[in-house]
Amino acid sequence: MHQDFLRKIPSVNELLESPEISGFLGSHPRPIVAEAIRVALDDLRRLLVGEGNKGRQTERLDASTGGNSKDEKPATPLPVDLTPQAISLLVRDKLQHSFSGIEHAVNATGIILHTGLGRAPLATEAAQRVQNVLQGFCTLEIEKDTGKRGMRYDTVERLVCMLTGAEAALAVNNNAAAVMLALDTLAKGREVIVSRSQLVEIGGSFRMPDVMAKSGAILVEVGTTNKTYPDDYRRAVTERTGLILKVHQSNFKIVGFTDTVDVKELAALGQAVNIPVMYDLGSGALIDLQRYGLPHEPTVQESIRDGADVVTFSTDKLLGGPQGGIIAGKKKWIGLMEKNPLLRALRVGKLTIAAMEATLRLYLDGDHAVSKIPVLKMIVSSLETIDERCKRVVSRLSAPARDCLNSSITDGFSEMGGGSLPGERIPTRLVVLHAKKMPALALAARLRDNTPPIFTRIEQDRVCLDMRTVYNDAEVDMIVTALERICTIEYS
Ligand SMILES: *Cc1c(COP(=O)(O)O)cnc(C)c1O
Numbered sequence: 253m254h255q256d257f258l259r260k261i262p263s264v265n266e267l268l269e270s271p272e273i274s275g276f277l278g279s280h281p282r283p284i285v286a287e288a289i290r291v292a293l294d295d296l297r298r299l300l301v302g303e304g305n306k307g308r309q310t311e312r313l314d315a316s317t318g319g320n321s322k323d324e325k326p327a328t329p330l331p332v333d334l335t336p337q338a339i340s341l342l343v344r345d346k347l348q349h350s351f352s353g354i355e356h357a358v359n360a361t362g363i364i365l366h367t368g369l370g371r372a373p374l375a376t377e378a379a380q381r382v383q384n385v386l387q388g389f390c391t392l393e394i395e396k397d398t399g400k401r402g403m404r405y406d407t408v409e410r411l412v413c414m415l416t417g418a419e420a421a422l423a424v425n426n427n428a429a430a431v432m433l434a435l436d437t438l439a440k441g442r443e444v445i446v447s448r449s450q451l452v453e454i455g456g457s458f459r460m461p462d463v464m465a466k467s468g469a470i471l472v473e474v475g476t477t478n479k480t481y482p483d484d485y486r487r488a489v490t491e492r493t494g495l496i497l498k499v500h501q502s503n504f505k506i507v508g509f510t511d512t513v514d515v516k517e518l519a520a521l522g523q524a525v526n527i528p529v530m531y532d533l534g535s536g537a538l539i540d541l542q543r544y545g546l547p548h549e550p551t552v553q554e555s556i557r558d559g560a561d562v563v564t565f566s567t568d569k570l571l572g573g574p575q576g577g578i579i580a581g582k583k584k585w586i587g588l589m590e591k592n593p594l595l596r597a598l599r600v601g602k603l604t605i606a607a608m609e610a611t612l613r614l615y616l617d618g619d620h621a622v623s624k625i626p627v628l629k630m631i632v633s634s635l636e637t638i639d640e641r642c643k644r645v646v647s648r649l650s651a652p653a654r655d656c657l658n659s660s661i662t663d664g665f666s667e668m669g670g671g672s673l674p675g676e677r678i679p680t681r682l683v684v685l686h687a688k689k690m691p692a693l694a695l696a697a698r699l700r701d702n703t704p705p706i707f708t709r710i711e712q713d714r715v716c717l718d719m720r721t722v723y724n725d726a727e728v729d730m731i732v733t734a735l736e737r738i739c740t741i742e743y744s
Contacts, residue, residue: 257300260334264289272340280347288346292339299332348701358706358727362680362718364630365670367455369707371568371575372670373626373723374607378573381610382603392602404605405590411612412580415538416553418563420586422579422595423608428458429598430564430577431532435467435495437589438528438562442494444469447480447513449506450499454534454671460499469494479511482521489525496522498560500550502534503671515550519559528561528585535672536565536578538615539622544632547676552580561585569670572627573611574604626723631668631678633720638681641719641728645683648732656739658686664711666720683717685735695738702734 267273267289268282276285332338359369374382385392395402405423412421424430435444444464451473453459464471472493474484485496496518515531522529537549549570555563562585567576579589589595600608615621622628642661649659662684665677687695695715699706708715722728 257332257334258297261293261296261300262334262336262339264293267336267339267343270336270340272336273343276340276343276347280351284351285343285347288343288351289339291346291350292342295342296332296334296339356704358704358730359721359723360706360708360717360719360731362664362666362682362709362716362721363669364627364666364721365569365668365672366707366721367670372572374574375572375611375614375625377614377624378607378610381606385602385606390602390606392605404599404602407609408578408605408612411609411616412552412578415612415615416556416563416580418552418556418580418582420581420583422586422589423567423600423605424577424579424595424598425600425604426568426575427532427534427536427564427566427577428454428463430579431463432467433589433592433594433598434530434562434564434579434585435464435469436594437592438530438585439467439469439494441468442470443472443488443490443492444495444497445472445474445485445488445493446497446499447475447484448473448477449475449480449510449512450497450501452499452501452503454502478506478509480513481511482513482517485513485518485521489521489527493525493527496527496529497532498529499532500534503674505674515555515558515560519561522561523559528582529559530562530564530581531555531560533563533565535570535670536567537570539628541570541631541673544622546631546678547673549673556580567608567611569672570627570668571611572625574607576600576604576608630666630720635679635681638719641722641725642681642683642717644725644728645717645719645731645735650736650740653736653739656688657735658688660684664716664718666718678720680718680720683719685715685717687715687739698738699734702730702737704730706731706734 262270264286268286273285273289280288357369359366361369365371393402393404394400405421408423409421412418424433446460451460461471470492472488474480474488498513498515498518515529518529533550533552533555535549537551538553540548540551542548552563552565560581562579562581564577564579565571567573567578579586611625614624622632639661646659646661649657660683662682664680664682666680667678668676685695686692690698692710692713692715696708696710699708699715708717710716717731719728722731
C-alpha cells in the first residue's frame with residue numbers, strides 16, 4: 253500500500269520548479285535547496301514505509317506543519333500530505349536546521365562558557381578590531397616604519413608580557429596547541445613528570461596522557477590520586493627528564509585528604525636540577541575572581557611570579573577573548589618554540605590576532621576589563637541586574653501571550669562552564685515558562701527554531717531562561733518577540 257504513496261512523491265526537479273519551493277532560491281543557492289529537498293523526501297519515504305513514525309522525524313514533520321502530536325504514535329502508513337505546499341514546509345525546516353551554518357544565537361542556558369555556543373563572546377572593542385581587518389588588507393606581519401616583514405605575534409607578546417610579567421609569549425590556535433607545541437619543543441623523546449592527580453581529560457579529545465604520547469614525550473606519573481609531595485617529583489628526576497609539568501584540575505575537584513605541590517616549590521626544584529617547569533593553566537584568568545566572591549582561580553601573573561618557566565592557557569575561557577592559546581614564560585624556552593616548525597601548523601590567523609590584541613588591551617585598564625569583557629561582565633552581574641532583565645521579559649508579554657504561557661521569576665544557579673570553576677554554583681534569577689498546551693521540550697524546540705535560535709534549559713519540566721548569560725538588552729527583546737510569535741502566530 254505504501255508503494256502507491258511512494259510513487260506519488262514528486263521529483264526533486266518538479267519541486268524545484270514549483271512556486272512554493274522556488275521562492276527559497278532567492279536566499280539559498282540552487283544546489284542547497286535541491287539537497288534540502290532530497291533530505292526532506294528521504295524523510296518522507298522513511299515515514300511512508302513506517303520507520304519514521306518515531307522520535308525526531310515525526311516531531312520535525314509535526315513541528316513544521318504546525319501540529320502538536322508529541323505523544324501520538326500514528327499507525328503506518330501515514331496519510332502523508334504530498335502536495336508541494338506541505339513538502340515546502342519540510343524543505344524550509346531542512347534549510348533552517350541542516351543548512352543554516354554558523355549563526356548568531358541567544359544563550360539563556362546560564363552556562364557562561366558554553367562550548368556549544370562558541371565559548372566566550374567577544375567584547376565590542378574586539379569585534380570592532382576584527383571588523384577593521386576583516387575586509388581589505390592589514391598589517392599582520394609587516395613593520396609600518398620600515399616596510400619590512402615583521403612578526404604576527406609581536407603585539408600580543410608585548411601585551412601579555414606587560415600584563416603578566418612574563419619575558420616572552422607566543423599565540424597559537426588554542427590551549428591544546430599551546431601544550432602540544434611546548435611538549436614537542438621541550439620534551440620530545442624525554443620524560444615529563446606529572447602528578448597522578450593531574451592527568452586530566454578536557455572535553456573528550458584532550459587527554460593529558462594521550463597528548464603526551466602524541467608529542468613524543470614520555471609520561472612519568474608521580475604521587476597518588478589525592479596526594480603528591482615535592483619528594484615524589486625529586487625522586488623521579490633522571491638524566492632523561494625534559495620537563496616538570498603541573499596541570500590545573502580545570503573541570504574537577506579533589507576534596508578531602510589531599511596535597512599538591514605548588515608552582516613555587518616546583519620552580520625551586522626545577523632550578524636546582526636545571527629542568528624547566530611548565531604550568532598548564534587552562535582557564536587563563538588575568539584577574540583574581542576572589543574579589544567577586546568566587547573561589548580563587550590561579551592567575552597567569554601569579555604563576556609567572558611564582559617561577560613557572562612556561563605557562564599555557566586558553567584565550568576563550570576566563571580571559572574572554574577569541575579561541576586561542578597563549579604560551580608565556582622565559583625567553584629561552586619561548587624562543588625555542590618560535591623556531592619549532594610545528595608552530596607553522598598551529599599559527600593563528602589575522603582575525604584571531606585582532607580579537608586577541610583588542611581583548612588583552614582591555615585588561616590594561618584594570619577594572620574596566622570587568623565592565624567591557626562579556627564573560628567577566630556576566631560573572632559579576634548583580635542579582636538585581638539579572639532580575640531586572642527577567643522582569644523585562646515577563647512584564648512585556650502581551651495578554652494573548654500570557655494566555656498561552658505561565659511565566660514567573662525565581663532563584664536559580666548559573667555555571668561557569670568551559671571546564672572552569674567546577675561545581676561552583678553562581679546564584680542567578682530565572683524566567684520560568686510553562687506553556688499551557690505545549691510540553692517543555694516542545695517549547696524549548698520552538699525557541700531553538702527562532703531566528704536567532706534561543707537556547708534554554710529545562711528544569712522540572714519547565715523551560716528556564718537564565719538571564720545572566722543573555723548578552724544584552726537587544727537579546728532580551730528578541731526573547732520577548734520570539735515568545736510572542738510562538739504564542740500568537742504559531743500556537744493560537
Ligand atoms: C581547557 C584546557 C585545555 C584545552 O584548552 P583549549 O583552548 O580548549 O584547547 C588544556 N588544558 C587545560 C588544563 C584546560 O583547562
